Amino acid sequence: MAKTYRHEVRPGEWVEIIPGPNGHVRLFGVLPGQRGSADPPRVYERIFKVGDWCEFDSYNLSYLGRITKLTPKTIFVKPRYRGEETIVRMKPYHFQWRNWDFDFDKTEKENHFTSLTI
Numbered sequence: 380m381a382k383t384y385r386h387e388v389r390p391g392e393w394v395e396i397i398p399g400p401n402g403h404v405r406l407f408g409v410l411p412g413q414r415g416s417a418d419p420p421r422v423y424e425r426i427f428k429v430g431d432w433c434e435f436d437s438y439n440l441s442y443l444g445r446i447t448k449l450t451p452k453t454i455f456v457k458p459r460y461r462g463e464e465t466i467v468r469m470k471p472y473h474f475q476w477r478n479w480d481f482d483f484d485k486t487e488k489e490n491h492f493t494s495l496t497i
Contacts, residue, residue, distance in 0.1 A: 384451040386471040392479075394471035402449040403428045406475050423479060434477045435467045439497050440490045443483075 381402065386394045392408030406425040412418035427433055429446050435456045436442040444467060448455035454469045469477075 382451075386452075388472040388475045392475065394475045396449055396451060396454070396471065398449045398451055400429060400448075404446070404449060404454055404474065406479050408479075425479060425481065427478065432481075432483045433474070434481055434486065435469060436477075440493055441486045443486065 381397045381399055384396045384398070386396070388394055389408070391411075393406075395405040395407070397403055397405075404427045406423070406427075408423060410421045410423065412420055427446055429449060431446050432443055433446055433454075433456060434441045435444050435458065442458060444456040444458040446454060447457045447466065452470065454471070454474045456467045456469060458465055458467060
């Protein structure tokens with residue numbers, strides 16, 4: 380079994396990385412409900428494998444790429460529409476912040492709609 384590296388990115392939220400070509404990134408935690416609301420806390424868990432899509436940046440659109448490599452402290456992402464040489468390095472906190480609720484199909488639809496209006 381490969382070694383697991385766990386990073387607490389915020390209180391109650393973690394990123395777990397198993398590096399290597401067959402590794403994965405697991406995002407999990409508990410989000411508190413809204414202040415002054417009756418919403419209960421939400422538990423979430425997302426698993427990304429090497430080759431999966433993720434968001435690495437955004438401005439008007441969400442910029443997507445595929446995970447190419449995992450190390451104990453870094454997630455390497457190949458952007459979708461940049462040169463062959465370009466690789467984006469993401470730290471666990473940044474990856475978790477961008478991808479804890481990532482949905483590829485929803486993001487693609489939102490990007491398409493936004494691109495028609497900008």
